[in-house]
């Protein structure tokens with residue numbers, strides 16, 4: 117069984133050495149532990165530092181595409197390099213490398229496909245009260261949309277088995293953490309979580325320069341995810357809210373009519389009608405969104421199968437560079453990539 121630990125990095129030359137020093141090279145129950153750094157167009161010496169620190173594989177994106185894109189490129193490369201299990205951790209040494217076996221346990225025991233490290237954020241001292249509140253509220257929304265019980269939905273310390281990695285395909289630009297949980301909840305991926313510890317803060321968050329940015333970006337992400345994955349629920353709720361206000365305004369109008377006072381209240385009639393039209397439009401949006409969400413699930417299933425075919429054919433990972441140590445698993449030719457069993461004639465037939 118092969119584990120690849122992947123680390124998304126953007127300009128991490130200072131923090132990366134400590135993070136790498138903390139990572140395990142051997143774990144009971146795992147035959148090979150390899151490290152992969154995703155360099156997302158860093159302008160500093162991240163890649164050199166990664167190689168000096170003994171990283172086995174590098175995925176080097178040419179320009180900065182954001183954490184979610186980097187994470188997805190990493191998952192894809194890990195699968196093609198033959199990983200049976202993939203752990204994601206952050207470059208700022210926030211998570212404790214020694215906790216990786218805890219993350220792996222539910223997967224190795226066959227109880228889960230995806231495991232999320234729970235930082236127990238209420239106990240983290242450097243999280244402001246607003247951040248804690250949003251974390252709690254955002255996590256509750258994600259749990260509801262995903263039908264899972266994940267406590268710390270924004271944690272970047274996670275483990276995935278091959279099945280989970282094959283099924284997850286994040287489209288958000290900014291954050292993969294919330295969307296991947298919702299996808300997992302909707303696909304055939306069993307999600308579990310385990311408590312983990314964190315190291316003291318080493319630097320300010322790059323993803324969220326301020327609490328206001330944290331609130332804004334996570335708020336927008338949660339709204340988008342809800343609109344993408346639960347459009348009917350979201351828009352029907354909006355429709356009911358608008359229609360309820362419209363009904364109150366109409367009731368007021370008819371009250372006056374019954375009292376014999378029919379003059380001067382036309383505004384209420386117009387406003388009530390407008391709100392009712394808006395409510396109907398919300399319902400229409402919900403129905404259209406629901407149809408789109410259905411076809412999205414089908415597309416995702418197709419994509420999952422395309423990935424399986426790619427692995428079978430031994431298609432090489434994109435933007436791949438070997439790291440410091442030769443592992444014997446570098447995908448020098450497609451057919452050698454990872455555990456690929458693809459036949460040369462298949463590849464030739466498809467002109468890959």
Ligand SMILES: Nc1nc2c(ncn2[C@@H]2O[C@H](COP(=O)(O)OP(=O)(O)O)[C@@H](O)[C@H]2O)c(=O)[nH]1
Pocket residue numbers: 123124125126127128154155156180181182183184185186187205206207208210272320321322323324
């Ligand atoms: N691929 C990619 N990774 C990034 C980017 N910005 C930050 N990261 C990585 O995302 C991880 C988390 O970033 P961090 O600043 O610690 O944010 P935090 O999760 O709020 O603590 C680190 O490994 C960063 O190197 C980016 O633009 N692209």
Ligand SMILES: [Mg+2]
Pocket residue numbers: 206208210321
């Ligand atoms: Mg961090």
